[in-house]
Amino acid sequence: MTMLYCGVVKAESSLLLAAASYPLYGRAHCITAALQQLNTGCLTLTGQWRNVMSELITVSYRMSDVVSPVVQSSSPEGLIPMDTDSETSAGLQRILQEIQPRDTNDFFTTVRELDTEPTGTTVSPPLTCWDSGSGEGYRVTAQMVLVCCWRSMKEVSMVLGQVCQSLPLQTSSKHSDQGLITEEQVEGVGLYFRQQLLQSRHRGAFELAYVGFVRLTDMLRRSGSRTLQQLPGRWLTEVLQEVKSSDPSSKLCATRRSAGIPFYIQALLSSEPKSSSCSLLKMTMRELTALAMPSPDRATDQTTVPQVHALNILRALYRDTRLGENIIPFVSEGVQAAVLGFTSPVWAVRNSSTLLFSTLITRIFGVKKGKDEHSKENRMTGREFFTRFPALYPFLLSQLEEAAASVDSDRGQVILHPSLFLLLLVLGRLFPSPMDGSSSPLGLAPFMPFIIRCGRSAVYRTREMAARALVPFVMVTQVPSTIQTLLEDLPLEAGPRTQQNHIHGILLQVLFLLRSYQTDTHRPQAAGSDISQALRPRLWLASRSPLICSLSHTHLCVSLCACECSLPVFRLSLDSELKELREETLALLMASELVTPGGPSAVCGPPGTTQYLLSLARLALSASVESPLLWGMEDGNTSRGPLLLGCLLQCPHYEVRELALGEVLRRLERERDEEKGEGQISSHWPQETIISNLTTLALHEAHPQSLAKVLQVLSVLSVNSDLLWRDGLRNLTQTEVLERVLTLAEGFAHSVELHCASLTLASRLVVHLVHSDPQGVAAVACLGRWGALVSQSCGVEQNAEVKMMAAEVLVNATPTLLTSPNLPLGVSHTVSLWRGLFTLLQDEDQDVRDRAADFISNLPTHLLNPDVACVSVCPPVALDMGVGLLCQLFQLWGQVPMGILTLTEWLLGDQEQETATAEDEEDFLFEKGDLNLWAEPVQWARLLHRHLGVLFKAPGLTALNQNQAELLRLSAQAEALSLATQQALEGLPALPQFSCTIEHARLALQQERATLVLAILGTLRQTGLSG
Incomplete structure (x- = not known):
């Protein structure tokens, strides 16, 4: 002290x-x-x-x-x-x-102006x-x-x-001493x-x-001490009184989410025993919720600042997990305060209400457990919600009625009720319950008319949220009849009083009800409703109009959803009705601009054009790729199926092409997984015309995402077959295609998806070239470019996705390129690929290491012992086996001297890069750089040293006398490194392992490397090979 x-x-x-x-x-x-x-x-x-x-x-x-x-x-x-x-x-x-601090409470009343004159303050x-x-x-x-x-x-x-x-x-007791x-x-x-x-x-x-x-x-x-036990209650009363009386002149900070005030009250309340009556918590929540509610009078400075404090404090209390279930009874009041706070004219109140509402959503529905915020893991049945929070039933109903009354798009102006978004957000988090329909005083039926009316809003997002919120309020037995009622409310033909927002809102509600009903496992097996009679007369809404593209898009989604329904879902009176609905929908598709000879214009159309074309594309993909049997277009049908897919691939809108390519890729991957045991992809799909469209698209696609998709599709198609590439009327050779794909990989290194797709396809082409012409492949000049790109992709600085792609490429190329006795890439490029594989085996990412270790399973059996052939091993074992296998390959290739020099250089390390990295380091306290906590460089150096000792015993070592200059260079570097490292270690302070751990570890590694290299060179001198 x-x-x-x-x-x-x-x-x-x-x-x-x-x-x-x-x-x-x-x-x-x-x-x-x-x-x-x-x-x-x-x-x-x-x-x-x-x-x-x-x-x-x-x-x-x-x-x-x-x-x-x-x-x-x-x-x-x-x-x-x-x-x-x-x-x-x-x-x-x-x-x-x-x-x-300049953020005082006069923020609410005083206009702040920037200084126009320089102050001369020295920075x-x-x-x-x-x-x-x-x-x-x-x-x-x-x-x-x-x-x-x-x-x-x-x-x-x-x-x-x-x-x-x-x-x-x-x-003051007797034990006070x-x-x-x-x-x-x-x-x-x-x-x-x-x-x-x-x-x-x-x-x-x-x-x-x-x-x-x-x-x-x-x-x-x-x-x-009773005096001390009363202090938390006294402090809490004092701070609440100060919050209630706070104004712009108060010292309490009303900005920065009330700064430390919520923490202060949170600590006082969380220390209250949970087994007690929680009197302080109840008193505090009553005071805060009263302050958080909007004042009946007009908002003034005397009411705004306490309201902001109350909202911020409530947010902290609802987030405190130590309060546990004791805070749940006050959730209803918090939701009411947050919703009503949105009606305040003061921005600070609305901002604090937003934060409070977000916290309450998490408190009610739980922490987000997945990417889909609408998944059932973060939702609750409507019955459970209103049972747990019954006070919210009349509040939400009255607020929704008030908000729905203001939704009227016929006036030609947008009217936004402040709390409508919050109401629909809460209701959209609910989902139907199997117990709906049973006796309950909290029936959900009163909400339905108001939610349906919200579909008239002129705001697209409001109509979408209203459609999602309607689902939990319709009982599962009433879904078909509700859908039929909504469809019958649509006009049979266009008229002067046609309300586009209203029609679009109804279609969205039908669409969400259809999707929910299809996935509901508790739906009844029989339902007397038939939607075909209501849907077919209104297919005119799916025809494109210059003003209603988004409406046509939604109607197409409804039609697609209905056409893909199985018969037991809606119990259509006849199978022919569903068939007629599909045929009429398909006829509408064939007559659309997506399929007609003119095709859609590449020029941007009215708003919603892209959505409309994507809906047509989804319909076409369902008929030609996803479910051709359902639409009566089997794979063997040469009429409309390939025509639809070809039109999608040639569409001038890249969104349509990207959607089509993604679906084709998913089907190919699904068939590849299903037929993996047979070793080949189905030969009847896609047809030759589609493959021609794909290869042409790969040569001329300008959009990066679509280009990456088409390259991925061609990579899957080219696994076991050579594709015919055509550029106009001229057929391209595999070498020409390889050069173009490599140019893409080199030019789009900044795009991870495109770079990986192009390099994967190039690897497929290289493997095919080696298989087709093992002797002439050495004359292909671009093979060196491919090897350099793959080696570069193995670097520690690369993205994890790039390294995973490199591991996949090297594993697939192991039997053809890495272990080939003919060295199709040349010895230098082959060794470089092996070095990249060893780097991946020591990568920080476990998935990358595990995938790289799979090369053991692809090795030729004559290079491994029968006990380990075709067996998966862990990355450290794969690394040891890989270095031993490389030494064996050096002997097979007749390159033992080169092998000794290469492994010795790896053992010595790249000193220039390490020195440059050390010189560029700054004294940043929290900047740690790209650390690889899994790699063990000392063990890697000892592993190389051990295998070098085995390689010394191989025949052909006498040829090393021709490399005296290289040996002398390595010897000089090792001696210089050893001397510099020793001097640096001596200059470190006492106990360097603790005072400067990172620098000591780096120097110790360099010393270990230099010592091992000098030991190797000493062994060579003893044998008389290094002079």
Whole structure:
């Protein structure tokens, strides 16, 4: 503690020197750790301990005063306060004035203007060099100062919290002589935390103080002093009264989500025993919900600021998991306050209401468990929702009735009710219950007319949300009849009073009901409704009109959804009715601009054109790719199926092409997985004309996403067959196609999807070239480009998807390229590919390592022992086996000298790159770079050394005498590295493993490498090969 006191004294005169040379938080942390291990039951020198604790509390307050100007600043990042004993004390005062919080509560009433005149304030540089007085300069960054102050403030809170929590309290009882702290000191600590939490503007400041304050409140509840036990209730009453009376002149911060006020109240309430009556929680929630509700009078400064505070505090309390189920009874009031807060004319109230509403949605429906926010994992049945929160039933119904009354698109203007979005968002989170229809006082039927009316809104998003919200309010037995009723409300023909928004809203509601009904496993097996009679006369709505593209798009979705229904779903009276509906829909598709000879125009049409064309495309894909049997177009039918798919692939709109290619790719992958045992893809699909369209599209597609899709499709098609590539009237050779695809891979390295797709297809082409002409493939000049691209894709800096693609390519190329005795790529490119494979086997990503280890299963059986052939192994075993196999291949290729030199260079490492990386490193506290925590470079070096020893015993080693220059170069590099590393290690401070761990590990690795290389070269000298 004496060292801490000295450090505080120095920090009071120079915070910069303290941050650079002796930060305070380390000593404070040690004191906290010592207090945690202190056995207070066997202390003898009680008087001295009391003095020590008193001094510790005092020095903690002084320590907090030193760092508070930085931590409580509105923008401490980049702040370097000047020394008080320097000649620039005036500059210090200007900086302290600058960092004072400017976000006071007059934000609501005062107009803020930017300064138009320069102030002349000097901005502190981000890096400052100082002289400590003894001639030793030190380097201080703003980040160092900030971290020092934050951690110091944190340790002050931890020290004070630990003191109050673990030390015995001095009371007036007979055992008071054992107490180390007094009630006055405990109350003083509480006032300190109160000041930090209620006046701090920076989140880091009050979050750190909150941790210590929680310990204090726990101690107050457990103490035997009635005075201390009453402190939380008294503090809570005082802060609530201050919140209620707050105005623009109050010191409480109304911006920044009320800063530390919610934390302060949260700590006071969470310490209340759960087994008690929770009187403080109930009192607080009553006060806050009353404040959060909008005032019947017009919003004024006296009502707005308390309302904002109340909304922010409620949000923190609903998020607190320690309150558990005790907070659930107040959820209904919170939802009402959030919904009504949206009607406020003050932006701050609406903003706080948004945050509160988001928290309540999470509290009610749970944390989001997947990407689909509408999945049932984050939803609740309507019956359960209104049973748990019955107060919301009349509230939501009345609010929805009021909002639906304002929805009228016939006036030619958009009317947005403030809370309509929230209401539909809540109702859309519900889903039907199997118990719907049973006796319940909370029937869902009253909501239906209002939700249906919301479909008239002129806002597209509102109509969509209304359609989603309607689903849980229609009982599963009433879905068919409801759909028929909605369809009958649609006009049979266009007229002057046709309301496009109304029609679109009805179609959306029908579509969502259809989708929900199809996936419902509890739907009845028999339903008397027949939608075909209502849907077929209104197919004119699916025809494109210059003004209703989005309407036609939705009607097409309804038609597609209905046509794909199986017969038992709606119990159509005759099978012919469903067949006629499909035929009429298909006729509409064949007559559309997507299929007609002219085709759709590439020029942008009216709004909704793309949606309309995509709906037509989905209908065409369902008939030609997904379910041709259902539509009466089997794969063998050469009439309409290929025609539809060909039209989609030639559509000038890239969205249509991308959709079609994605569906073709999914079908090919599905068939490949199904027929994987047979080893080939179905030969009857797609037909030759479609393959011709695909190859032409690959050569001329301009959109990157569509181009990536078509390359992926061709990669699957070219697994076991050569494709015929045609550019206009000229047929292209495999080499020409390979050059074009490699050019794509080189030119689109920034696009991960396109780069992976093009390189995968290029790998397929290379393998086919090797199979078709093993002798002449060496003359293909672009093979070196392919090998360089694959090796580059194995780098540690690459994206995980790129490395996974490289592993897939190398695994598939193992039997053809990596282990071929003919070396079709040449020895240098082949060895480079092996090096890339070894890099992937040591990658940080486990999926990449596991996929790269699969190359063992593709090795020729004559290169492996029968016990391990075609068996999956773990990456470390695969790495060991791979290096041993490469040494065996060097002997098979007659390249033993090159193998020794290559493995020795790998063992020595790339010193130039490592040196450049070390020189470029900056002193960033939190910047760790791309760390590979899985790779073990020392083990990798020893593995290479071991296999080099085996390679020395191989025949053909005498040819190494022709490489004396390379051996001398490696020897010189190893000796220089060993000397430099030894000198650097000697220059490190004491216990370098702890004081500079990263630098010591790097130097130790270099020393290990240099030692192993010198040992290898020494072995060569003993054999007389290196002279």
